[in-house]
Amino acid sequence: MIIPSCIIVENRTTRQAKGPIVSTVSTVDILSPRDVPLGGPRAMTVRRTLPHRDRRLIGAWCFVDHYGPDDVARSGGMDVAPHPHTGLQTVSWLFSGEIEHRDSLGVHALVRPGELNLMSAGHGICHSEVSTPATTVLHGVQLWVALPEEHRHSARDFHHHVPRPVPLDGGEARVFLGTLAGDTSPVPTFTPLLGAELTLRPHATVTLTVDPAFEHGLLVDRGTILLADTPLHAGDLGHLSPGPTTLTLTNPTPTEARAILLGGTPFDEQLVMWWNFIGRSHEDIAEARAAWQAASPRFGAVEGYPGDRLPAPELPGTPLKPRGRVR
Template sequence: MSNVEAAPAEVECHDRAAAVDDPSRPGVEILTARDVPLGGPRAMRVRRTLPRRGRSLIGAWCFLDHYGPDDVARTGGMDVAPHPHTGLQTVSWLFTGEIEHRDSLGVHARVRPGELNLMTGGHGICHSEVSTPETTTLHGAQLWVALPDAHRNTARDFAAHVPDPVDLGGATVRVFLGSLAGDTSPVGTFTPLLGAELTLTPHARVTLDLDRRFEHGVLVDTGTVAVAGTELSATDLGYLGTGATAVELANRSGAPARLLLLGGPPFGEAIVMWWNFVARSHEEIVGLRDAWQRGSDRFGRVEGYEGEPAWLPAPTLPNARIRPRRTP
């Protein structure tokens, strides 16, 4: 997915993980989302919780958009023309609907609910995303993973995986990256990561073992969920610092609740994000934008996209240089 803000801010991201005093009772910081128009005349809107002032990364997770349930007949759905990415991986995860993906690696795929689609930008890739004609409701999440400096110029790649549901007694978990509750995704990553969807039955309460090296984020999709005793509403992102060995999740409603659990060790590197690029300096961002605007082979070509415009031009660069956003 593209960051289609007309004037995206250039952000220098530093990870500063918060530690917890009691590993069995981690503290939870609540991060609320801001609405961002995805684009088009009717502008399907997404809710963005990363990056944000005060918290830029959770592990290597550096970008999180949460959208829907979206009535495609009313908003027009998703139609994002070919656009570039560098220095990152995109993670597509749907709850409802279907998206047609095309990229410059030559991949033509359908993104479906409960199926991980992981695209590696590395040195450079471009892709398009369009909700299919059969889709009436679109609902899901789009996430980016920052690549470490040693691998951020890796070759383009694409992986798909359909995780089997694991019954935890009161909850069902689908692990799409990393390991949780005795299940491990076969999809490799460049830094240790956790990505999982959990659905809790009404009034269910489950305790999950955590890797104490990881910081974690809990994005509530539907329902109201207490995370380590802190209540989160739908669209909230709860942050847990490193040091926690377990966390209790409780559905306090009479309807099922659904959430995404994300995690990873503190990234340990400062990154610069602007538009669809993850880099290390302002000068590098300027060079990437120029390369995309002049049609550099660095990003390749997407074949088969029939929308307008034929490709997504980059926004105008900000007049000022980067101002670091500090994470407490």
């Protein structure tokens, strides 16, 4: 549904310095990113919009990191030593550059622009991520999907998929998960999901048919995009609740715009997210941390990474509490 611009009312709430700003314009909630160091002592900085102070999930999407474009000669690129995961899937998607992925399944793969790498942690996995020497500019997103209770202890898994470009009237889509614009990704998911890269030509308007049972998030990578007449700028993540059967996106500028569209049915399970683990209780997290510190077979080992694995941080002094999709 498009809200006529004449009746848009803006309600902007400013958070304290420790949190980002949330703006609400019409039915679109705008989540602004915060800068976060990623990867231990050789940390690179990423812009994180999920989890957010006021919203933890969009569908089962529970983590959105957006980075670059970074000049690797200046930033040092990405070098994330072996680290563990539980209860989630990682989704790697690049706009430029190349990342070497190694995991305890024995997978050694390259993440390249326009190609999906999806890793399922299940009960436990570990992996490393390093930008390759061929990379000059690193630019992309790292996303997590929470696994539902019945699947969160499943076996490790890995999928690679190269989606075809789908022409739109005013742009192009690459559907890496779910279904959009007549294209369906073959990569299986444990809950109904949508993930796609969208490009919009200058001054173009694109209307997409979507599942009304889904909530949606639009992460703008480049340019400015109007979602339901709400302007989203580079780095913004706009959220729309379930209900609309179409989404209308407009690029009001003379240059190409690009975004990542995420969607899914609301994920109503209570989660505990801490470090690289997703569980349902403090005890789940403490058990996973202890297993990682003890080099338990639960996570396996990464072969071929030239360095030590990341140690887990100390748990907080108070018990971790499960939280829902909106705080």
